[in-house]
Amino acid sequence: MAISRFTDLLEEARRQSEPQRLLFVFTRAELPDNPTAEQRQRFEEGEGGVLTPVLCVDKTPEELSDMAALEKESQRTGIEWDIMFVGALSGSGGEAVPDDAVERHLQRMVEALQMGNTQSFLALNRQGEAVALQ
Numbered sequence: 800m801a802i803s804r805f806t807d808l809l810e811e812a813r814r815q816s817e818p819q820r821l822l823f824v825f826t827r828a829e830l831p832d833n834p835t836a837e838q839r840q841r842f843e844e845g846e847g848g849v850l851t852p853v854l855c856v857d858k859t860p861e862e863l864s865d866m867a868a869l870e871k872e873s874q875r876t877g878i879e880w881d882i883m884f885v886g887a888l889s890g891s892g893g894e895a896v897p898d899d900a901v902e903r904h905l906q907r908m909v910e911a912l913q914m915g916n917t918q919s920f921l922a923l924n925r926q927g928e929a930v931a932l933q
Contacts, residue, residue, distance in 0.1 A: 805866040805927030808885060812860040818890035820857050820901055824908050824920075825873060825880035826850035850917070850932075852909045854878045857901045866927030882930065884912060884920040 802808050812819045828848040831838060841847035854876060863869060873880065886908050888896045911919060922930045 802921060803929045805869070805923055808921065808923075809860055809863055809865075812887060815889060817893070818895045819860055820888045820890075820896045821860065821863070822857050822886040822888065822901065822905050822908055823855060823869075824852050824884045824886075824905070824912055825854040825856075825878070826882050826884065826912065827853045827879055828881045849915075850882055850912065852912050853880055855905045855909060857905060859895075866923075870925060870927075881925070882932075883923045883925075884908065884917065885923065886920050 802811060808821070812821060827850070828842075829851050830842050831849045834842070838847055854873065858869075886904065888901065888904055890896045908920065917932050922932055924930050
């Protein structure tokens with residue numbers, strides 16, 4: 800199934816036979832250190848920049864109703880974000896994924912994103928629509 804919206808993600812996660820944990824890393828678009836004039840201009844036009852992780856959380860599909868609810872929950876943190884990256888972990892033998900494994904995977908996601916590796920994750924905007932990053 801091609802996932803193009805947050806709703807698709809939830810439907811697919813709920814269809815899995817093993818318990819799922821969805822991993823979310825919220826990022827904010829920022830100017831890189833020592834930007835060139837061209838980088839600054841593109842950023843001011845709403846393009847370019849670097850995505851800096853600012854918040855991460857894990858949820859089971861059952862804890863999520865829709866993108867609006869997740870957006871509202873993120874607003875309560877007071878942390879602004881632009882793009883959300885999503886990964887998933889499956890339990891095994893009907894058992895949920897252990898919390899320590901979730902924490903390790905969230906940390907790896909953050910590290911990967913800090914290195915610019917975005918291809919391994921689903922990227923969604925604030926409206927819950929998949930976005931392609933270049």
